[in-house]
Amino acid sequence: MITGELKSKVDSIWDTMWSGGVSNPLSVIEQLTYLLFIKRLDELHTLKERKAARTGGAIEDPIFSKRQDHLRWSRFKESAPEQMFDTVKDEVFPFIKSLGATGDDEGTTYSHHMKDALFLMPTPRVLANVVDKLDGIDMADRDTKGDLYEYMLGKIASAGQNGQFRTPRHIISMMVEMMAPTPKDVICDPACGTAGFLIAASEYLVKHHSDSIYKDSKARKKFNEGTFHGYDFDPTMLRIGSMNMLLHGVENPDIRYRDSLAESDEDDAEKYSLILANPPFAGSLDYEATAKDLQQIVKTKKTELLFAALFLRLLQTGGRAAVIVPDGVLFGSSNAHKTLRQTLVEDQKLDAIVSLPSGVFKPYAGVSTAILFFTKTNSGGTDQVWFYDMKADGYSLDDKRTPQPDKTDIPDILKRWSKLKAEKDRPRTAQSFMVPKEEIEANDYDLSLNRYKEVEHEATEHESPKVILERLAALEEEIAKGRAELEGMLG
Numbered sequence: 040m041i042t043g044e045l046k047s048k049v050d051s052i053w054d055t056m057w058s059g060g061v062s063n064p065l066s067v068i069e070q071l072t073y074l075l076f077i078k079r080l081d082e083l084h085t086l087k088e089r090k091a092a093r094t095g096g097a098i099e100d101p102i103f104s105k106r107q108d109h110l111r112w113s114r115f116k117e118s119a120p121e122q123m124f125d126t127v128k129d130e131v132f133p134f135i136k137s138l139g140a141t142g143d144d145e146g147t148t149y150s151h152h153m154k155d156a157l158f159l160m161p162t163p164r165v166l167a168n169v170v171d172k173l174d175g176i177d178m179a180d181r182d183t184k185g186d187l188y189e190y191m192l193g194k195i196a197s198a199g200q201n202g203q204f205r206t207p208r209h210i211i212s213m214m215v216e217m218m219a220p221t222p223k224d225v226i227c228d229p230a231c232g233t234a235g236f237l238i239a240a241s242e243y244l245v246k247h248h249s250d251s252i253y254k255d256s257k258a259r260k261k262f263n264e265g266t267f268h269g270y271d272f273d274p275t276m277l278r279i280g281s282m283n284m285l286l287h288g289v290e291n292p293d294i295r296y297r298d299s300l301a302e303s304d305e306d307d308a309e310k311y312s313l314i315l316a317n318p319p320f321a322g323s324l325d326y327e328a329t330a331k332d333l334q335q336i337v338k339t340k341k342t343e344l345l346f347a348a349l350f351l352r353l354l355q356t357g358g359r360a361a362v363i364v365p366d367g368v369l370f371g372s373s374n375a376h377k378t379l380r381q382t383l384v385e386d387q388k389l390d391a392i393v394s395l396p397s398g399v400f401k402p403y404a405g406v407s408t409a410i411l412f413f414t415k416t417n418s419g420g421t422d423q424v425w426f427y428d429m430k431a432d433g434y435s436l437d438d439k440r441t442p443q444p445d446k447t448d449i450p451d452i453l454k455r456w457s458k459l460k461a462e463k464d465r466p467r468t469a470q471s472f473m474v475p476k477e478e479i480e481a482n483d484y485d486l487s488l489n490r491y492k493e494v495e496h497e498a499t500e501h502e503s504p505k506v507i508l509e510r511l512a513a514l515e516e517e518i519a520k521g522r523a524e525l526e527g528m529l530g
Contacts, residue, residue, distance in 0.1 A: 045176065049190055052172045059165035065275050068191050070159055074173055075187075076282055077131055081112035110134050116170050123170065124163035132158045151295075156278060206235055206317040206363065207399060209433060213449050214361040214410060215239045217456050220313055222251040222258070224266065227311040229318065229349055231269030231294060234280035236315035238287045241267060245288070267292040268311065300333065300345050309355045317363040318346035320406070336382065339375035343368055347379055347411075351387070354415040363395075366407040369486040380484040384476060388420035389413045393427045393452060394488045398436025409488075424479060425459055426488050427452055427471040467493035 056067045084102040091098040103111055115126045136153045160166040176187065220226060220240050228236045244252055244262070252262040267289055271277050274296065281294045320343040336348035343365055350360050368376065369392065383389045391412040397405055414420070433447035434440045448470070455462060455471055465472045474491045482490055 045187060046190060048172060048176055049187065049194075052169055053194065055165060055168050055172070060161045061159055061165075064194055066159055068194070069156075069275055069279060071169070071173070071191060072279055072282055073132070073135065073156070073158075074169065076286060077127075077135060078112045078173060079286055080135070084111065085113070107134065112170075112174075116174055120163035120167035124160070124166050127160070127166060128158050132156075153278060153282075155274060205232070207432070207434075208235065208239070209449065210363075210395070210399060211235050211239045211315075213452065214315060215243050216453055217412065218313060218315065218359060218361050219247075220244055222248050222262070222266075224313045225268070225311050226266055226313045226315065227268040227270075227353055228314070228316045229270050229297075229353065230316055230346065231271050231280055232273075232276050234267075234269055234283050234292070234294065236317070237267045237269055237280075237289075237292060237294075238283060240313075240315060241284070241287060241289050263290040264293070267294075269294040270297040272296060272298040300342065300349060308352055309358075311353050312355050312358045314350050314354060314358070314360040314362065316346070316350070316360075318343065320365045337375050337379045339373070341375065344375050344379050347383075351382070351415060356415055356417055358415050359390075359413070360415070361410060361412050363408050363410055366394075366409060366487065368411075369409060369488075370490070377484055380486055383411070383413055384421050384424075384479055384484055385419055386417060387413055388416050389424050389486075391425040391427070391456070392486055392488065393429055395429055396432065396436050398434075398440070399432055401436065401440060402438035421476045421479075423463065423473040423475055424486075425456075425462055425471065425473055426491060427455070428488055428492065430470070467491060468495045 052071065053067060056070065061067050061070060080102050084098075087098050087101060108114060109126065110131045115123050115131065118126065136156055138153075160169070215236070220243055222244065224240075226237065226240050228234070231237060241262075244266070252258055267284065269280060269292065271280065271294075277294055277296060281292065284292045284294065333345050333348045333352065336351060337344050339345065347362070347364065347368065350362060354360060368379070370376075389411070391410075393410040393412075395408045395410065397407040399408065400406060427448075429448045429452065431443070431446040431448055433444055433449065434442055451470075459473075462471060463473050472491070478491070479486065
């Protein structure tokens with residue numbers, strides 16, 4: 040979790056940029072991302088230097104050549120503001136834009152998105168101030184880096200309509216743990232934003248399957264280039280997302296520009312074995328702008344339903360999905376809502392629904408949401424659907440979102456998910472339980488947890504009216520007696 044000290048440092052950097060004239064929050068985070076990236080490159084090069092010094096050999100795959108030594112963070116940060124500004128603008132920035140470019144070829148995802156990157160630091164003084172403040176943040180710890188990034192992304196969300204870009208990291212981690220990706224998986228997020236889900240999936244694979252993904256050059260190439268796929272239609276987000284992936288050790292993920300709902304791309308149909316996503320739910324599209332094959336699955340203008348149809352199109356048979364949806368998807372009464380739910384229950388295998396507390400996305404949005412877990416089969420298979428009523432996620436559910444580590448259902452969710460057979464006998468009054476497919480069908484495919492949950496009413500015993508009247512008479516007698524005494528004293 041980000042500390043108060045780190046928070047105040049980021050706030051101070053933010054204020055410096057703001058007062059320097061960079062007022063668009065996305066531009067601020069983009070410029071800070073470039074600088075963090077430049078700093079990280081220097082740290083990586085330093086590690087390679089140390090390794091070479093220990094082994095007595097040459098530096099393996101150096102990031103900077105000897106002629107480029109002055110482009111390193113540790114070198115230019117010591118120079119005067121004007122000189123630093125010129126070095127970063129005229130040399131360092133072109134250097135990071137060209138990283139991974141391979142001549143006539145497209146180069147890496149990263150170099151492709153960086154083509155349009157702009158250096159927007161307004162003055163040498165602002166740059167020097169920001170470099171100085173960033174230098175004081177220790178970026179060696181991967182969690183610190185993640186938390187720092189998360190906090191900065193939170194500032195984007197609080198600045199306006201970009202709230203859909205941010206899913207809390209602990210919720211992402213829980214979804215990834217439940218899906219337990221393997222090196223065989225081809226993972227996609229069709230609304231990837233800053234690539235939070237893809238990064239969490241990559242970290243899970245590194246933690247649990249590092250022997251497999253790094254065993255030889257072929258496996259390494261598959262991990263770096265063939266495993267992670269993300270789409271977004273915001274070029275700034277694509278830049279931040281690909282840079283974020285690179286900072287987290289995935290060299291060339293497939294992150295590209297696409298309006299997922301508008302373009303029908305046959306190349307991507309049934310290509311992925313795992314989808315992790317929190318698509319934007321606000322708004323609706325007109326029929327003309329929507330891919331026709333999605334309209335065949337579910338005829339609607341609502342983006343949350345169209346994204347669910349898109350997930351079904353993108354998944355291979357046997358592919359799995361864990362996706363966040365607004366509660367309306369679970370019980371909406373329109374034909375499109377019902378058709379989608381019927382498709383998930385009858386034609387695919389609906390595995391589980393985890394209902395999230397409504398404060399999870401605060402302070403950016405108070406919408407009630409749930410996580411859908413399903414497997415694409417195209418031949419049914421839904422037998423029992425697991426419901427879990429998540430009441431706490433380790434943070435307060437108000438706008439402050441204060442950490443409350445002792446109040447979280449996440450460990451319980453993970454434990455119960457791993458032993459689903461034991462859930463069959465749980466009563467409907469419990470926090471989690473199973474519902475047979477026939478009951479869901481009988482309820483018009485309503486998937487809201489409250490439809491099936493039973494509330495235990497505690498019986499309260501009341502005294503009989505006769506006893507209450509006797510007590511009232513005694514009280515009145517006492518009051519009359521007190522009053523008579525008071526009158527006697529005054530008389």
